Structures are given as C-alpha cells and as structure tokens.
Amino acid sequence: MLPIAVDAEGGDLAPGEIVAGAAQAAAELGVPVVLVGRPEVVTETHGLELIPCTEVIDMHEEGARAVRRKKDSSLVVAAELVRDGKAAAMVSAGNTGATVASALLRFGRISGVSRPAIATPIPVPGSTPTVLLDAGANADVQPAWLVQFAQMGSAFATTRYGIERPRVGLLNIGEEDTKGNELAKEAHALLKGTPGIHFIGNVEGRDVLSDEVDVVVTDGFTGNVTLKTLEGAMRFLSGKVFEALVSSEEAKKASEVLLPMLLPLAEELDPESTGGAMALGLDGVCIISHGSSKAKAIVNAVKNGCDLYNADIVKRLAEAVAAG
C-alpha cells in the first residue's frame, strides 16, 4: 500500500518523538511510513525514508498565509505527496491552521463541500468517542455549513467507529428548539429538515462526555473553546487527584490499591490514544495530532490515517454530502 507521510517537524517534541513514533508504527503495524523534514534537522530517521524540504511553518504563523509563502515546507510537501498519489495520508502534530490550509490548498475540497471541518474524537470511557466538529477550522460559520458538518461527522463516526446511525446533536445552551444564538437557531431548523442524518436536537457542554450523543456539531470557535475547556478540566482534576495520591507515605500505600483502577481510566482519556483529529471535507486524508504528541500519539495517528484511507473515507464523506 501507499505510505503515510509524517511531518517530522510538526509538534512541540519534533523531530525526536515524531520520528520515533513513525518508526514504531512502521515496525509494529507494518504500515509503510515516509518522513518529511529538513535533512539538517531530522538527522535520525530510524531507517525511514526522508523526503527532504527546506522550510518549516512554525506554531504561531497564520495558516493560509504561511502555506502560500513557504511552498517547500514540510507540511506543504507532505500534502503534495498525498495529492500526487504518493502517500495515503498525511499526519502532523504541527500548526493546526497551517495543516488544514496545506491540505485544503493542495488536495482541494470534496465537490459540494463549503468548508472543511476538524473532527476531534472525545474519549468517552466505556463507550465510543463523541466526534466534535468543527474543532477549530472555521471561527465564523454559516448555518448551512453546520448541516454539512453533521453529514460528514456522521459518515466519519460510521466509518471510524462502526456506529450505524450516529446520533447528531447541535451544541447549544439549552434543550429547547428555540434556545441559542442566531446561528444555533437557524442551524437547528436546517438540521431538523435534513434527511439522511439522525438529528436528536440540542445538546449541552456536559453531554459531550456522555454516551447520549455520537456527533456534536458547532462552529469552530465554540468547538475549540469546548475542547480546550474539557482538556483543561481533565488535566486540572486528574493532577489534583494524583497529587493527593503521592502526598504522604500513607497515601502512597493506599494508592497502590487505587492506581490500578484509575490508570485504565487515565489511559482511556489520554489524547495520545485517540489517533488524532481529521480534517473532513478535503479530497485526501489529513490527520492532525495534538501539539504535545509523543511517539505513542504518532503511532496511533499513523494507524488511524491508514485505516481511514483503507475504508475509503473520502468517498464516504462525498456520498454523505451529496445525499443531503
């Protein structure tokens, strides 16, 4: 099969952890992987092929502008490998805006799609993840775009998690149909009248972590704030709990009993385990791993990109949007 193109220069821990993860994926999963990066920076490749480039887009550059200026950056070269049929998917833990922009400008959109959206799986222990979109590609949206997010998010949930008829909720500030800002009210009415999706109505921030909904649609501003709030709350509270567990010799002893129960939960909630987010609506597979990705996150992202490519995700997304 085609290799997965990994941006060796994207992420807080690049290139070390990124290359290590890519190599581990190749060795353990048997998935072919190529790296993209500057040879003078990515000096250790663990035997993987390095597609050379001369530039890198850093975390604080504005996405679309950076992609237009840095035509030989690792992100743009990775996107071109996918566009040219030389890679099955691209994976990056770098600048999210630039990752989406490079994929958008090089792959192009699926016919009929207004805007790409970032679909981020939120782990729900004991159940399939909740797919949240848009998690940040479009800060300002139009109501009709949310309908496409719902269609694409449903196809993604079915393809990735095998959920037959994913329940779609609109992120809002109350359950009643009439609640919300103008965007949410208009989107609610449109979603209600869209065939082919299983719209269950408004959901609230607390429902994202529940098994009551499979796909949560919202604008990229609210989605991104929600995601970071969730991550912050989880990190805060788990930090406090683990602080208590090591606060004294007595506590440490007690924690020997409790840790085996808490660690599987921490593992399930760990963003390293989700396989990353996907930019939906583009004519190719683009996997976005979180900025602080370690090797494990890259292994899972490579696997995820490979699985989604093999499941013909782009075709399924195109069908979902065309059916609406």
Next chain:
Amino acid sequence: MLPIAVDAEGGDLAPGEIVAGAAQAAAELGVPVVLVGRPEVVTETHGLELIPCTEVIDMHEEGARAVRRKKDSSLVVAAELVRDGKAAAMVSAGNTGATVASALLRFGRISGVSRPAIATPIPVPGSTPTVLLDAGANADVQPAWLVQFAQMGSAFATTRYGIERPRVGLLNIGEEDTKGNELAKEAHALLKGTPGIHFIGNVEGRDVLSDEVDVVVTDGFTGNVTLKTLEGAMRFLSGKVFEALVSSEEAKKASEVLLPMLLPLAEELDPESTGGAMALGLDGVCIISHGSSKAKAIVNAVKNGCDLYNADIVKRLAEAVAAG
C-alpha cells in the same frame, strides 16, 4: 437592614430545600429573609414571612415573555420588592432567563449599560475564583458590550474578592491578537484601547481554572457552553474517581486515607459553595443560584446578596462603566 427576597418556588428542589436554606441563612447569619411564593405550595415557612403571589414561571418558559405574562409570579414579585426598596436583593434558583428578565424589566439598567451580563464565579482551589461573564444572558452580543462586561466584571471581582487590579482575559481560541472569530477580533482591539481595566489579552478554555486570570469575558453563548462543559467534566471525572474509591473492600479501606485529602478539593469546587452568580448592569442586586441548589447554596447566595448590597455593588458597577 433590608431583607433578602428569596424566590421560594425557583429551583429543582423548591420549595423544600430553598425554604430550608433561607431559614438557615436567617438563623445562622442573622440576615433578614422574606420568601416569595404561592401560599398553597409554600406551606412550610420555618417562621419566615411569606410574600404571597399567585403564579410561578417554570424552567422551560422563555424569560422575557413569561415575565410579561405572569405579572404576579414569584420572580416578578421578588424583583418588585427590590425595585420598591423593600428588599436588598433577590435570590432565585429558578429559570435563569426569567430571573434576569424580571430583574431587567423591574429594576431597569444602570445608566449607560447596553446589556446586563451574568457573572459566574468559577472556583479555583488555592486562589480566588475566576469570574466568567457573560455566562448566558446574551446569546448574541456586539463587541462593545464585551468592553462593558470587562468593566463590570472587574468591579465585581474587586468588590467581591478584594482583587485590586483584576486581570481581564478575552476567551478566545489562541493567544495571538489576530486569533478568533470576528467578534473576538473586534472585541480584542476595543479591550486593548480601554483605560481603567487591566486587559491581559486572549485566554483559552483551559485558563479558566488557573490563577492566571481573574475575569474572563465572552459572549453569553460561548460562556454558557464553557460553564456547562466545565461542570460536566468535573462531575464526570469526580464521579469516576469516587466510583473507584468504593469499588472493593480494599479500595474502601485505601480511600479512608485519601478521602480526607480529596474532600476539601470537592468542597472547594462545589457549586453550592460559590454563593451563586450575579446579573451585572441592573439597578439592583439579583443573585442567581444554580437549578439544583440545595439549602447550602441558598444560604451562601443569601449571604452573597447581602454582602454585595452592603458593598454598594450597583454604585461600583455604575462607576466602572461611566469611567470607561
């Protein structure tokens, strides 16, 4: 001093827990309290005076419309007691939209204030709470309103928590000045040019629980989603931890050591402890307690309403807005 008017019919646990909390506040804090409710429903008053009304606004009614239609509802009568100088503050755990609407329509706005905003304190263990506003009064806002939210939020943080020069952050999806949706970008520019507030720039969802910021301003849609996401995440994770603590005899024994460390944290994060939110920008004190308030939440809300009235919060808010 003037009594605090408690809506005996507002909240999931009304009237039982509400009246119990009001009575406890009167007894333990020495604060005069009057109840407002239908005599046939509020049959047990624990010796408190009951101001009778004939109607109640339920949780699912649209706020402003309900206030216009139900002129003899407990919320409207409570608001009129404040307006007429017969009560220092109103407290309700009922329909939030209707609570703000009754206060808005009966008290009126502070001169120069465009819109009232709900200021909700988010507990930050080991530090003063972060004041989040707007937590839900205005689903759609204009950038200039956020400037007033910043001014009022600052005055509130100073009055309530003694923070001398509160750090104000704009809730956004990145730290850079140019990030965000159109609203956030315009609000950022306006906040930067506003004298009298200590604007520290953009903050993200994860910062709300930190001690890096004192006042977080946003529109009422994003604010409400953020608040409910936080509450949901906290409830989810603490539920899982306490589940582990009682999962076996061995775990229960271990938890005897750990609970004394975790319970103070749970107590600090408990929404029953915050004293409730306040609707800022109105010509009177209106305290909003959460829907599932028990007696303890009402005790704290009564105390909070009393303290804010005594600190002349309305005058301080008016000065903050006039100074801008």
